[in-house]
Amino acid sequence: MKEQDEAEQAEWVEATLREMTLEERVGQLLMPDTTGVLIHEESAEFSRLLHAIEKLAVAGFIIFNGDALTTAALTNRLQVRARVPLLFASDFEGGVGMQLRGGTRLPRAMALAATGDTESAAEAARITAHEGRAIGVHVNFYPVLDVNNNPANPIINTRAFSDDPEMVSNWGAAFIRAAQDARQIATAKHFPGHGDTSLDSHILLPILDASRERLERIELPPFRAAVQRGVRAIMTAHIAVPALDPDSDGTRPATLSPAIVDGILRRDFGFKGIVFSDALNMGAVAERYETGEATVQAIEAGCDVVLYMPDVERSHAALCDAVARGRITKERIDESVRRVLQAKAWCGLHLERMVSLDNVWDVVASPAHASTARELFERSVTLIRDPRNLLPVERGRERVAAIILKDAVPVWAHALREPAGSRFSKDVQTRWRARLIESSADAADLEQVRAFVRDCDVALVAVCARVAAYKGSVALGQAHAEVLRALDEANIPTIATIFGNPYVLPHVPERATTLLTFESAVESETAAVRVIAGEVPARGQSPVALPQESQTV
Numbered sequence: 001m002k003e004q005d006e007a008e009q010a011e012w013v014e015a016t017l018r019e020m021t022l023e024e025r026v027g028q029l030l031m032p033d034t035t036g037v038l039i040h041e042e043s044a045e046f047s048r049l050l051h052a053i054e055k056l057a058v059a060g061f062i063i064f065n066g067d068a069l070t071t072a073a074l075t076n077r078l079q080v081r082a083r084v085p086l087l088f089a090s091d092f093e094g095g096v097g098m099q100l101r102g103g104t105r106l107p108r109a110m111a112l113a114a115t116g117d118t119e120s121a122a123e124a125a126r127i128t129a130h131e132g133r134a135i136g137v138h139v140n141f142y143p144v145l146d147v148n149n150n151p152a153n154p155i156i157n158t159r160a161f162s163d164d165p166e167m168v169s170n171w172g173a174a175f176i177r178a179a180q181d182a183r184q185i186a187t188a189k190h191f192p193g194h195g196d197t198s199l200d201s202h203i204l205l206p207i208l209d210a211s212r213e214r215l216e217r218i219e220l221p222p223f224r225a226a227v228q229r230g231v232r233a234i235m236t237a238h239i240a241v242p243a244l245d246p247d248s249d250g251t252r253p254a255t256l257s258p259a260i261v262d263g264i265l266r267r268d269f270g271f272k273g274i275v276f277s278d279a280l281n282m283g284a285v286a287e288r289y290e291t292g293e294a295t296v297q298a299i300e301a302g303c304d305v306v307l308y309m310p311d312v313e314r315s316h317a318a319l320c321d322a323v324a325r326g327r328i329t330k331e332r333i334d335e336s337v338r339r340v341l342q343a344k345a346w347c348g349l350h351l352e353r354m355v356s357l358d359n360v361w362d363v364v365a366s367p368a369h370a371s372t373a374r375e376l377f378e379r380s381v382t383l384i385r386d387p388r389n390l391l392p393v394e395r396g397r398e399r400v401a402a403i404i405l406k407d408a409v410p411v412w413a414h415a416l417r418e419p420a421g422s423r424f425s426k427d428v429q430t431r432w433r434a435r436l437i438e439s440s441a442d443a444a445d446l447e448q449v450r451a452f453v454r455d456c457d458v459a460l461v462a463v464c465a466r467v468a469a470y471k472g473s474v475a476l477g478q479a480h481a482e483v484l485r486a487l488d489e490a491n492i493p494t495i496a497t498i499f500g501n502p503y504v505l506p507h508v509p510e511r512a513t514t515l516l517t518f519e520s521a522v523e524s525e526t527a528a529v530r531v532i533a534g535e536v537p538a539r540g541q542s543p544v545a546l547p548q549e550s551q552t553v
Contacts, residue, residue: 009345016084016341016350017334020057024084025337026319027057030295031089031276031305032312036066036074036100036135053082056316059305059340060087060138062279068102068135072360075136085349087340089139089187089276093159094521095124095373096131096364103131104369109144110158110502111380111518113171113543120376121161121171122178127369129182134363136355138347139185141235141276143175145222146195148544151503154474155200156190157467158500158518162543163195165218169225176231185343188226190237190278191265192244192254193219201238201284202469205253212243224269232273232343236261236303238284253285256294261302274339279308286310292318299328304336377519377527382540384505384514390495391513392534393432393458400434401456401492403449405480407464407500408440408471420464420499423522427529428460439483446486459487459494460532463508465501466520476504484508497528506547516542 017025032052039046052058061078063071075088090096096103106112106124113121121143132140147168148160161171172188179186192215197206210219223234242250244264245257254260255277265271277298280286285294295315298306299322309315322328344350383391393400404421421438428434437452439445453459461484467474487494488509495513498504500520508514515531515538517524531538 009342009350012345012350013338013341017337020084020337022323022330022333023320024057025333026316026323028059028084028337028340029299029305029319029333030056030058030309030312030315031060031062031087031307032058033308034061034063034074036063036068036071038070039074049078050081052312053078053086056312057084058312060089062307063088063090063137064099066100068096068100068131068364069357069360071100071137072135072355072357076354079136079353085344085353087139087344087347087349088137089141090132090137091142092128092132092137092140093142093144095128096135100135102365104365104373105521105523106373107376107380107519107521107524108159109161109171110543111524112376113161113167114380114382114518114540115376116541118171118174120379121174123372124376125175125178125186126182127372129179129184131364131369132184133182134355134360138349139187139233140179141187141189143172143186143188144190145172145188145226146190146193147218147222148195149218150196150198151547152198152475153195154198154472155202155467155469156195156197157474158502159467160195163545165221167543168222172222172226173229176226176229180230180232183347185232185347187233187235187276188223188231189235191223191234192237192241192260193223194237194239195219197239200469200472201278201282203283203472205238205240205251205284205288207240207242207251210243215241215243227269227271232346233276234265234271234273235276235278238278238282255285255303256297256301258301266302274343275302275304277303277306280306281308281310291315295319296322296328299332299336304339373523374527377521377523378530378536380518380524380540381527381531381538382516382518382542383538384516384546385510386513387511388493388513390458390493391532393460393495393532395431395533397457398433399455399457400428400432401453401459402428402434402436403459403461403483404436404438405461405463405483406438406440407466407477418522420466420520421462421525424462424525424529427526431529431533434460439480446482449483449486450490453487453490453492456492459492461487461494461496462525463496463498463504464520465498465504467500474501476507481507484512488512495532497532499524499528502542502544502546516540
């Protein structure tokens with residue numbers, strides 16, 4: 001039966017390819033963006049999508065933000081307009097609920113790894129795949145297989161499973177297997193490894209200046225293992241890696257490097273699946289290359305599909321021109337088109353491209369999914385120390401202070417999220433007669449904080465250190481470090497919970513009870529409060545080496 005299915009898929013791929021013009025084939029190498037929101041058919045946005053489908057014949061769309069049910073309706077509306085089925089993708093790193101309202105929010109990689117059981121990754125993958133396919137999303141740009149061996153990394157950080165290559169490989173394999181068993185394409189990213197960088201490639205070009213030997217030992221093994229274990233897609237990184245790209249000037253992004261994509265990934269690793277570029281609107285590429293030229297170089301390097309380009313029309317025209325001038329051969333275009341069509345056939349789109357809206361109600365955010373997600377968040381909470389034996393804090397206790405140290409994130413990051421610490425404060429106030437104070441990342445009124453906690457028996461502090469694109473840094477602000485020090489100097493019993501970047505741990509005084517969640521989702525705030533109240537135990541284990549010495553401001 002499997003051989004018959006594969007033969008039918010191959011036949012459909014070749015038949016479809018034969019019927020496509022060059023312009024349509026070029027379109028299959030492009031995947032622009034859209035949002036899962038209500039779009040009127042007479043709107044400019046819907047016209048943009050129709051133009052991409054009917055005139056440019058794009059491969060599909062990457063979906064950012066919106067609503068799960070609306071996304072399902074939108075994918076159906078767009079599928080009926082396309083001659084060749086569309087491939088829809090999204091960044092569901094924290095489950096469908098991370099991008100789309102109504103979906104199940106799940107822990108991201110490092111929090112999953114903190115549970116200590118690779119089955120956690122498999123459970124997250126299954127839920128994400130089932131919900132994703134129910135709404136018409138066929139590709140998940142996940143798992144992150146970067147080895148986070150740089151504590152100052154502002155963009156990978158908790159998105160990675162660990163700082164250990166073997167652990168990253170094993171957890172990634174568990175996620176990939178479960179996702180693809182549920183017929184959603186898993187995408188290992190960001191090849192050849194974005195973990196040891198201190199810049200965000202959404203803003204600037206990071207340069208990983210490591211030896212080939214070090215790269216073979218740390219960065220590359222998780223990707224090699226993923227290829228060996230059958231991952232169907234890989235996403236490239238917008239980072240320069242001079243040791244892997246000796247013919248460049250040392251500043252060429254891996255996405256545009258034939259030596260890295262075609263040489264290492266295709267030839268050395270033997271990867272036969274689909275290669276996606278990272279988004280071309282990111283600063284590491286967009287600030288250095290014209291859109292059309294970047295698109296052409298990505299295809300020359302060995303990428304099959306270029307994502308989220310600033311101008312899809314320009315990218316399409318540049319590729320057509322490159323073929324006309326002989327810079328890219330038609331055979332090279334066909335190689336990538338075949339891989340795109342094979343991916344669509346593997347997802348069953350040659351048989352059925354529409355989704356049932358009734359099925360969305362049955363699958364997305366089911367009670368079973370919600371229960372599993374809640375358990376995963378709770379199992380990830382990790383107790384680092386409790387020197388004063390402050391845990392648990394008995395319910396109903398008075399003279400409790402709740403302090404929210406709120407970080408600053410780009411405006412776009414608020415699209416789907418409750419404000420940092422909001423769920424923490426609500427959950428605290430339902431359990432204790434707590435007074436609440438918030439402190440911004442820019443400044444802190446230390447005298448106000450001291451007066452606020454003067455008559456308190458215990459201070460519950462939420463340290464918000466979220467990892468977000470375009471944020472640029474995940475370091476703890478000086479104002480927040482001063483608040484933590486002021487509590488310690490006032491000898492206030494303190495329970496500090498770090499939401500997000502675990503590497504800010506040295507800023508928490510050693511006398512403070514300290515919890516890590518490796519996550520910044522509001523669900524992790526609820527999980528932490530439940531641990532503080534003694535409703536569930538702290539069972540997590542840190543999947544990364546943590547700095548232990550406290551720092552003073």
